[in-house]
Amino acid sequence: MTAPFGKVAVIGLGLLGSSLARAIRAALPAIALSGYDADPAVRARAGEIALVDDVADTAAQAVSGADLVVLCVPVGAMATAAQAMAPGLAPGVLISDVGSSKAGVAAMLAQALPGHRIIPAHPVAGTEQSGPDAGFASLFRNRWCILTPPAAADPADLARLTALWEALGARVDVMDAEHHDLVLAVTSHLPHLIAYCIVGTASDLERVTQSEVIKYSAGGFRDFTRIAASDPTMWRDVFLTNRDAVLDMLGRFNRDLTELTEAIRAGDGPTLFDHFTRTRAIRRSIIAMGQDDARPDFGRSDHDGAKP
Numbered sequence: 001m002t003a004p005f006g007k008v009a010v011i012g013l014g015l016l017g018s019s020l021a022r023a024i025r026a027a028l029p030a031i032a033l034s035g036y037d038a039d040p041a042v043r044a045r046a047g048e049i050a051l052v053d054d055v056a057d058t059a060a061q062a063v064s065g066a067d068l069v070v071l072c073v074p075v076g077a078m079a080t081a082a083q084a085m086a087p088g089l090a091p092g093v094l095i096s097d098v099g100s101s102k103a104g105v106a107a108m109l110a111q112a113l114p115g116h117r118i119i120p121a122h123p124v125a126g127t128e129q130s131g132p133d134a135g136f137a138s139l140f141r142n143r144w145c146i147l148t149p150p151a152a153a154d155p156a157d158l159a160r161l162t163a164l165w166e167a168l169g170a171r172v173d174v175m176d177a178e179h180h181d182l183v184l185a186v187t188s189h190l191p192h193l194i195a196y197c198i199v200g201t202a203s204d205l206e207r208v209t210q211s212e213v214i215k216y217s218a219g220g221f222r223d224f225t226r227i228a229a230s231d232p233t234m235w236r237d238v239f240l241t242n243r244d245a246v247l248d249m250l251g252r253f254n255r256d257l258t259e260l261t262e263a264i265r266a267g268d269g270p271t272l273f274d275h276f277t278r279t280r281a282i283r284r285s286i287i288a289m290g291q292d293d294a295r296p297d298f299g300r301s302d303h304d305g306a307k308p
Contacts, residue, residue, distance in 0.1 A: 001167060004126040004160040005094075009066035011059055011081050013046045014231070015126060016098045017072030018135030021052050023168040028201070036062035037132075038073075038081075046132045060088030068164070070121075071097040071109075076237030078105050082112035089116065092156050096121045100184060100234075102148040102177040104241035110150075119149045119161055122180065123170060124188070128229040141169030148177040160195040185245035190253060192235055195227035 010017045013035050024031050035052035036059045037043050047055045056062035063069045063085045073081045078097065089095075096119045099105045101119050109118050125143040127134065145165040162172045163211060170200050175183075202221065239246055263271040 001028075001163070003030045004026045004120040004163040004167075005066075005068040007034065007066045007068070009033075009069045009085075010035045010052065010071060010072055011037075011062060011085060012072035012077075013037040013051060013055075013132045014072065015130050015134045016123070016139075017070075018046070018051055018132045019125075019139040020070060020098070020135075020168075021135065022135055022137040022141055024164075027167045027169070028164070034062045034064075034066065036085075038077075042132055044095075049132065050172055051132055051135075058088075059085035063088045063093070065090060066093060068094050068096065068161075068165050071095070071099070074231075074234045074237045075099040075101055075108075075241045076233075079112045082109055086113060088159055089113070094161065095117065096161060098123055099241075100188065100238045102146075102180045102243035104181075106148065106150065106177050117154065117157055117199070118207040119147060119153055119157055120177065121148070121161065121165070122146045122184070123165070124184075125170075126230075128226050128231075130231045137167065140165070143170055144265040145170040145172050146180055147172060147174045148180050149174065176224045181242050181245045182248070183191060185242060185249040186252075189238055189242060189246050192227055192230060193239065193250070194253075195224040196235075198224050 008031050010021050010033065013021070017035065017037070021033055021035060024033060027182065027226060033052040034054045034056055036056045037046065038059075043055050043057075048051065054062075059081060067090070069085065069089070070240075071078055071081055078099065082095075095109060095113060095116055097105055097109070097120050099120065100122060106108055106120050109116075109120070110299065123140050123143060123145040126137050127139075147158065147161060147165075158174070162174075165172050196222070208255065260272070263266075263275075
């Protein structure tokens with residue numbers, strides 16, 4: 001296919017930024033790639049592995065001549081990164097991102113880059129790993145990428161950004177930023193918060209030693225630890241920037257948890273069975289849509305315990 005952009009600048013070269021660079025290089029090799037990261041060690045490593053064509057010393061240098069810039073930094077750092085790159089932006093450049101919350105990011109970018117064309121995006125993909133070596137080209141394959149264009153966005157810009165993500169193997173959907181934040185609060189943000197809480201609770205129990213937590217983590221607890229190992233900076237910023245939607249979902253969750261608590265206390269088996277039956281159907285729907293592995297133990301290898 002014809003490349004929808006001539007040069008893409010990737011700002012932030014961690015898991016998502018390095019995956020984006022690798023995916024573009026694999027699927028759209030005609031696109032020139034530049035990159036920048038605020039961490040000098042990350043820039044040095046990106047240069048060593050030739051992650052992009054040019055690892056710049058500043059954000060403004062990285063975006064020079066680019067017709068698409070993708071911010072792959074924690075959402076709390078978006079405004080700072082946008083301000084740093086602003087002097088190098090070419091007229092007509094399209095600005096996007098990969099942040100997990102969208103209304104707050106859109107406001108930050110609009111304020112930091114007045115007059116520029118901005119279409120926020122959220123590829124719903126990732127792992128608990130971080131850094132330029134953690135990325136891989138297939139990260140976005142068969143995963144959703146949600147675009148949240150402002151009302152005044154140019155349809156041609158939206159079409160080009162859609163074409164890019166589809167070329168990388170993603171399935172693209174478009175929705176309002178506030179609606180995105182509400183949906184992701186329950187499908188992503190709340191599960192992460194619960195995982196952080198459960199793992200923290202287990203580590204604080206005086207009657208359970210650390211060795212026992214590790215020894216017996218072959219069940220559900222092990223999967224919570226994977227989620228709870230995610231980048232703490234990124235998730236701190238997600239919860240703060242999507243606070244209202246997360247608090248809304250957390251309130252609903254607490255009400256449901258109270259109902260289950262009362263059912264257990266009352267020995268109400270039918271209520272528990274009905275609830276578990278409904279939730280089991282959700283899991284089957286996720287597998288049917290190709291968003292997870294139906295093999296036993298989530299497709300993990302017997303040798304390494306990790307999902308391929």
